[in-house]
Amino acid sequence: MRPHVFAFKAALKTSLPVFFGYISIGFAFGFLLVKSGFHWLWAPLMCLVIFAGAAQFMAIGMLLQHKSPWEMGLAILLLNARHMVYGFSLLDRYSRFRRFKAYLIFGLTDETYGLLTTIDPPEGADPERFDFYVTALNHSYWTLGSTLGALTGSLISWNAPGIEFSMTALFTVLLVEQIRALKRPGPFLLALGVCMVLYFLGLQQHALLLGIIISAMGCFFLKREEPA
């Protein structure tokens, strides 16, 4: 077997769990985007150039609220701040790469990071090529899923009131995962308090942006205490 084919097959097998997740969540994203009144073509475009799950869901809401591009960029910057952590832990691994390095950094989603840091490239496969195939396959699943969802949404006239709750549900799932991973209440209570104060002050309109900024800054002042 040629080495390229070998690396591709190994990447295909490795990325299979992400296939199911990306196809279905991508489908939900595309469907929601179209049901929010946007053309189905925006779905594949957003998936190709942004390629970030939670951020794209949040983008639908912000586009509907006609937030300024500046505000959207900043909100996504803070939402995706977690990706900086990923980068820090991959500095070493990617430092040896040349050809696909830029694309690997672009495609560093939560799931790609999870796969690449959990599963080692198989013996005999070029690590850079393997990492590239895993990232590109994930990217294609995500784009495919959202395109299918968007087309389905524009073909069927059934309007599903309440479907937008799937965004809140996704964030809730991620929140539960974060609570489980961090094992300390500080950041969560801090953010909850910040949100409540913002709503109490009547700043609902800016709660997303202000909430993320204030909570993120607050995290730097939380007591240093590593989870056991």
Added chain:
Amino acid sequence: MSYIFISIFAMALATLFTRAFPFMLFSKRRPPKELIRSARLIPGAVMVVLVFTSLPMDLDIQSPEVWVPWLSVAVVAFLHLLFKHPLLSIFGGTAFYMFLIRLTAVTV
């Protein structure tokens, strides 16, 4: 049209920046531990804000059932703690929410 284009471009740029930042900053030197430690706490706080702000709060204008979104969030969290299956939790919770808003809409 161009508004969506520019917005998508801004979000793509922002996402790329977060992913490329560590590589740009620490292409030569090692990152300080303190920074990594704090950055690890941010996603958790961000998720709270996202859940809170994405809740359909304007619901109380049409109907008195303000508890519906909160209960649905609790159902999602419960399902996720029980089965640890993201898709099940998301679809289950959303179906529950859609069912509840139909049920409570009758009273409006």
